[in-house]
Amino acid sequence: MRAILESLLALALGVLVGAAVMAAWGRDPWGAYAALFTGALGNVRALASTLSRSLPLVLTGLTFAVGARAGLFNIGAQGQMLLGAVVALSCGLLSLPPGWHLLVALALSALAGALWALPVALLKLTRGVSEVISTIMLNWVAHWLTLYLVVQKLSDRVVGQRTFTVPMGMRFPVLQGELTWSWTVSVGMALFLFWFLWYHRQGYEVRAAGLNPRAARAAGISVSRAMVLALLLGGVSAAWAGAIQVLGRFPYAITSDLANLGNLGFDGIAVALIGRNHPLGILGGAFFFGVLATGAARMGLRGIPLEMIQIVQGVIVVAMAAPEALRLLRRLRARQREVVPA
Amino acid sequence: MRGVRVALAVLAVLGLAVSGFAAKKICLYFDQTGPGDLSFNDMALLGAQRAAQDFGLELHYTTASSPLEFLSDLSSLAETGEYVLIVGVGFLLFDALPEAARLYPQQKFAFVDGPNFDLPNMIGLLFKEQEGGALAGVVAALVALAYGDPAIGAVAGMEIPPVWRYEAGYRFGAYWAVDWYRKNVGPAPDLRVLVTYVGRFDDPAGGKVAAEALIRAGARNILGIAGGTHLGAFDAVEEAGRAAGRTYGPPFAYGADAAQEYIKPGFILGSARKRVDTAVYEAVKWALSGEPGFNLVLGIAEEGTGFSTEEDIRTFVELAAKAGYPLAGTPEEVINAILGARKSVPEYVWKALAEFEGLLRAGAIQLPAADTAEQIAEVRARYP
Numbered sequence: 272m273r274a275i276l277e278s279l280l281a282l283a284l285g286v287l288v289g290a291a292v293m294a295a296w297g298r299d300p301w302g303a304y305a306a307l308f309t310g311a312l313g314n315v316r317a318l319a320s321t322l323s324r325s326l327p328l329v330l331t332g333l334t335f336a337v338g339a340r341a342g343l344f345n346i347g348a349q350g351q352m353l354l355g356a357v358v359a360l361s362c363g364l365l366s367l368p369p370g371w372h373l374l375v376a377l378a379l380s381a382l383a384g385a386l387w388a389l390p391v392a393l394l395k396l397t398r399g400v401s402e403v404i405s406t407i408m409l410n411w412v413a414h415w416l417t418l419y420l421v422v423q424k425l426s427d428r429v430v431g432q433r434t435f436t437v438p439m440g441m442r443f444p445v446l447q448g449e450l451t452w453s454w455t456v457s458v459g460m461a462l463f464l465f466w467f468l469w470y471h472r473q474g475y476e477v478r479a480a481g482l483n484p485r486a487a488r489a490a491g492i493s494v495s496r497a498m499v500l501a502l503l504l505g506g507v508s509a510a511w512a513g514a515i516q517v518l519g520r521f522p523y524a525i526t527s528d529l530a531n532l533g534n535l536g537f538d539g540i541a542v543a544l545i546g547r548n549h550p551l552g553i554l555g556g557a558f559f560f561g562v563l564a565t566g567a568a569r570m571g572l573r574g575i576p577l578e579m580i581q582i583v584q585g586v587i588v589v590a591m592a593a594p595e596a597l598r599l600l601r602r603l604r605a606r607q608r609e610v611v612p613a
Numbered sequence: 614m615r616g617v618r619v620a621l622a623v624l625a626v627l628g629l630a631v632s633g634f635a636a637k638k639i640c641l642y643f644d645q646t647g648p649g650d651l652s653f654n655d656m657a658l659l660g661a662q663r664a665a666q667d668f669g670l671e672l673h674y675t676t677a678s679s680p681l682e683f684l685s686d687l688s689s690l691a692e693t694g695e696y697v698l699i700v701g702v703g704f705l706l707f708d709a710l711p712e713a714a715r716l717y718p719q720q721k722f723a724f725v726d727g728p729n730f731d732l733p734n735m736i737g738l739l740f741k742e743q744e745g746g747a748l749a750g751v752v753a754a755l756v757a758l759a760y761g762d763p764a765i766g767a768v769a770g771m772e773i774p775p776v777w778r779y780e781a782g783y784r785f786g787a788y789w790a791v792d793w794y795r796k797n798v799g800p801a802p803d804l805r806v807l808v809t810y811v812g813r814f815d816d817p818a819g820g821k822v823a824a825e826a827l828i829r830a831g832a833r834n835i836l837g838i839a840g841g842t843h844l845g846a847f848d849a850v851e852e853a854g855r856a857a858g859r860t861y862g863p864p865f866a867y868g869a870d871a872a873q874e875y876i877k878p879g880f881i882l883g884s885a886r887k888r889v890d891t892a893v894y895e896a897v898k899w900a901l902s903g904e905p906g907f908n909l910v911l912g913i914a915e916e917g918t919g920f921s922t923e924e925d926i927r928t929f930v931e932l933a934a935k936a937g938y939p940l941a942g943t944p945e946e947v948i949n950a951i952l953g954a955r956k957s958v959p960e961y962v963w964k965a966l967a968e969f970e971g972l973l974r975a976g977a978i979q980l981p982a983a984d985t986a987e988q989i990a991e992v993r994a995r996y997p
Contacts, residue, residue, distance in 0.1 A: 422772070426772075428987065431773055432773045568678070569675075572640070572690075576647070577647050
């Protein structure tokens, strides 16, 4: 209850600052916000677009959240997302019966995400390498690897600015407009992690390891195992974010600058913070993010330049994410004071 | 000229007053970065502004915040039902624009840089970029030979057909120029054409690094075909020239789409023109006409492509001054510096350019096609 009140207050603050920015440059802020809402939620098509935009963010948000619950600062979702996307797309080169094709692509994509998270866990547990460092570096390796595959190996022979498109039998069926049945992956993963973290023994151990590693260890919980579990689950979730972006959203391909995968991984961090690192909160946080993104074009029509729209979006997101970010930082600092042997 | 413009403005105001708030609207949708690139996007906006004024229309525009929003943005614009025409500016809309046109058959669309996909409610605005590219290639190659360079270069954006067509023309023009030199001036070594794809249109830092590498490799004539990215190539060229104590190149850069000489006066010798403004203007005319969609292909015969003329240079210096662009001096000084650079290279360069342009207009030269990855690969193999 308190969390919701805090979020509403943060939202109000962000909206007001955003309005002040627009007003200061002589724009009509309330007209712009109204345009944002019509653009994102004005009709069924718009709502479908907004939901479709938020689905991968749920998954990358979960990646960060499950890490944070285990006491990790996992920012590897971007790289895992890219690899998940390119592996899922590459499955289009196989010929398999429709439907099964989709399941195989999801399975291999999950495997790729988990494999990309594995070195992070190994380096952390055997060499004490901070996951912040290793995930940043692996993100770049994944970025260039994906770019290489997309441009050199998977590029469409005719148009060149994107890869081939996903065969029909490997796509999620369309539900409405841009929204496809890929929502089951995002919502399913959120519900699963909610159940796992709060109603399963090993999930409980993950949270205990995050809250107080010493106490957890004293209670006979393997903190290392909890961390590995959190990293692997996060890797799978992030990989699926990339997979559903390719298999479940127009244009069913990856563009040559990777732009249609955008910053889904990094945006997931903000989504997780808005959602208080809680799987159900993340569903809300991702939807909120989707609204801001999808409504932007209509704001542009109100004479608000793209740069100002991005400032307003940024201000609102930062305000919404601030309470949880502060809490997380405080906990990290407390942790640093009592160094925990791995 | 000025009188005509004032009269037009008065007419436009009267038109607005008569039609009142029922004024028809058009909308520009930019795929990336939006206005301010001093090139492609600004030219599209310029054409739309002219059309809006001439036909008494209200002009709106907005820019994609990311490619993730292409389809939902275009749908959202179409759903307003307010626009007689939505102009998609940029090749990156290749998938989303036809999809939107299929979803909203009552809405008219224009695709700058792309085809109309045989859709009745869409006009494709295409250019023979090879022509502008080839003209720039002729000049670049002859200047390179005059200064004893082993190569010429280009900084390109993404691997997409409009950029490929520029590249193909550039390569062809360079080879034609070497032959011309051997026939008319004297013996010449073979020239290499080095083209670097930065992969983006909004990365000036990347463009600068690419141009610096080209200069180090001996390519001191560099064509920019990368939108905002090649603004960085201009920086690199000017810096290298100033470091060598020159006020004119070499090294020289060449602009694209707009007449971009004013950005670095003295160091940009010319521009491969592509009249995006004319195309957008024609698209608005089409939307008001009620005719079915088709592909409008603009080339040198329609004055849609070309090598920047003195008049182009003056027009764009004026436009830049009016838009508050920080020119390196008064407009007259800038124009003098640009024309001075043109006079600093051997006279025969311009003779060859005129000859090539004449052949092109007469249809005596067949430029290589470069609409697919396979075709550009062939061109690269033939004119390395």
